[in-house]
Amino acid sequence: MTPRLANALQGAECLHDRAAIDAVISRMADAIHADYAGDATPPLFVTIMHGGMPFATQLAFALGERGLDVEFEYLHATRYRGQTRGSGLAWLHRPATSMRDRRVLLVDDILDEGHTLHAVTRWCEDQNAADVRVAVLADKLHDRRVEGITADYIGVEVPDRYVFGYGMDYHEQGRNLPAIYALAE
Incomplete structure (x- = not known):
C-alpha cells in the first residue's frame, strides 16, 4: 500500500463493508433479473471503466447465478483523470x-453529480438503444445532481464526502479495497 493511500485510510470512516456490499449486490441482481428475465436477447451489460469494474464483476456473477445471461461491453469516459475534482468529460473508449x-444496462461505481452518467446515457440513446438503464453501487446524497439523471438500481447511499474503495479511487489508488470509505472530514 502506498503512503498516500495508507494516510487516507488512517483517518477514513468505513461506510459499507464487504458483507453489506455483497448483500446489496444480491438484492440488485434480484431486481435486475426480474426486469430482464423474459427478454429473448441478453441485455448489453456496459461497464463504465475503471471505477465500475469491481462492482460490475460481482453484479454479473450474481446475475449469472440467477440464470440471466448478459453480453459484456465497456466504455471509458472520465471527468477526473486521477484528480479528486471533476473537469470536462474525456471519452477514452466507446x-x-x-x-x-x-x-442497455450501464454499470458504474457511483452516481455523484451525474455529469458522466448523463453524457453516457444520452450517447447510448443517440446510438438507438431500445432502453437504457443505470445500475450504480453508490448514490451520493446531495443537491448538486444534473437534472434528469437517476439510477434505476442503487446499492448503497453515501454521504456528501469524498468516498473511495470498491472501484472508487483516491488519486487512482484504493479501487481494489473491499469496502467503501469516506475521507476524514
Whole structure:
C-alpha cells in the first residue's frame, strides 16, 4: 500500500463493508433479473471503466447465478483523470458493439453529480438503444445532481464526502479495497 493511500485510510470512516456490499449486490441482481428475465436477447451489460469494474464483476456473477445471461461491453469516459475534482468529460473508449434496438444496462461505481452518467446515457440513446438503464453501487446524497439523471438500481447511499474503495479511487489508488470509505472530514 502506498503512503498516500495508507494516510487516507488512517483517518477514513468505513461506510459499507464487504458483507453489506455483497448483500446489496444480491438484492440488485434480484431486481435486475426480474426486469430482464423474459427478454429473448441478453441485455448489453456496459461497464463504465475503471471505477465500475469491481462492482460490475460481482453484479454479473450474481446475475449469472440467477440464470440471466448478459453480453459484456465497456466504455471509458472520465471527468477526473486521477484528480479528486471533476473537469470536462474525456471519452477514452466507446463500445464497439452496436446498441441499435438493444436493452442497455450501464454499470458504474457511483452516481455523484451525474455529469458522466448523463453524457453516457444520452450517447447510448443517440446510438438507438431500445432502453437504457443505470445500475450504480453508490448514490451520493446531495443537491448538486444534473437534472434528469437517476439510477434505476442503487446499492448503497453515501454521504456528501469524498468516498473511495470498491472501484472508487483516491488519486487512482484504493479501487481494489473491499469496502467503501469516506475521507476524514
